[in-house]
Amino acid sequence: MDTNFTILAIETSCDETAAAVIRGGRMIVSNVVASQIEEHRRYGGVVPEVASRQHILTIDAVVRDALHPLPGGWNDIHAVAATYGPGLAGALMTGLNVAKAIAWMRELPFIGVNHIEAHIYANWLQTDAQPDAPEPQFPVVALVVSGGHTLLVLLEGHGRYRMLGQTRDDAAGEAFDKVARLLGLGFPGGPAIQTAAENAPGGVTLPRAWLRDSYDFSFSGLKTAVLHQIREYRAREAALQPGAGKRGASAATEPPPLPPAIVARLARAFQESVVDVLVTKTVEAARAFGAAEVLLAGGVAANLRLREELCRRSPVPVRIPPVALCTDNAAMIGAAAFYRLNAGKQDGWDLDVQPNLPLNAG
Secondary structure, eight states, X not given: OOTTOEEEEEEOSSSEEEEEEEETTTEEEEEEEXXXXXXXXXXXXXXXXXXXXXXXXXXXXXXXXXXXTOTTGGGGOOEEEEEEESSOHHHHHHHHHHHHHHHHHHTOOEEEEEHHHHHHHGGGSOOSSOTTOOOOOSSEEEEEEOSSOEEEEEEEETTEEEEEEEBSSSOHHHHHHHHHHHTTOOXXXXXXXXXXXXXXXXXXXXXXXXXXXXXXXXXXXHHHHHHHHHHHHXXXXXXXXXXXXXXXXXXXXXXXXXXXXXXXXXXXXXHHHHHHHHHHHHHHHHHHTTOSEEEEESGGGGOXXXXXXXXXXXXSOEEOOXXXXXXXXXXXXXXXHHHHHHTTOOOOTTOOOOTTOOTTOO
């Protein structure tokens, strides 16, 4: 397909309203993201109804902003793409229906994109730091880590996926959010834990769920281990208080915040445990399947400790998108759509949202 082929892409799978214009599958003409973090922070997590309403209020302006750099406006667009799963059903419906309406009205090809696949294709996008970087070389092992997904995938070519392993319970990003809540660090949990863990002393070691003879992951037990550490600390502190053995009205009051030093140690230990398991299994998979490169993708790929450790331990080159392309965005949707369309794949107006869409669908 022509390297000047230009796609308008829309992403509304969760709490980011995003639109982008991508040329040739790799060049970012524009990439606009309207974040809803402040809308959801008060609730300690994403509220689906709030997210859906905010997408409806924001999407028109976001699409217009994405088209602004094009001299010919709509006339410069050759196809339209949007996420159709996985994600929140109501949120997905907004972006998918807007994209289909645009494509139908302008008689353009329409491509539905798998959100997980798009995260992987963020590694195909050209960046300011490496504008001339060649495309990733197959076979590659991709580690996708986000709030809703943690999985290892072998890519033998465009659209040719082999699932190696995935989480059996909490995704890594979900575990970050839950542990941050336990530590009183707020939402979103990933950046908060990374900040708290910086320069924190050691002294606390948390378990790793290795699940031997498998590339699967499990982080639920790690979250429980953090909770036990917090309870043990509070029990020790309570035992040291005067009249600790007496029952009183104060027993039912809210416990005081954890001391910053305790929070920092637990945040560091939690982060080290997650990173160690993610990196170890990715490195093992890269060796076992003869990967030419390792790709890191998803919102948790923004974690600096994970990025550093994977680059340090990987036996092959590692590609990591810049932080702005790790979190949800529409540029990655446009990149994935280009290679799908290039393979002759196109969708009809009857395409519906699939909140639990697996990676190998379509």
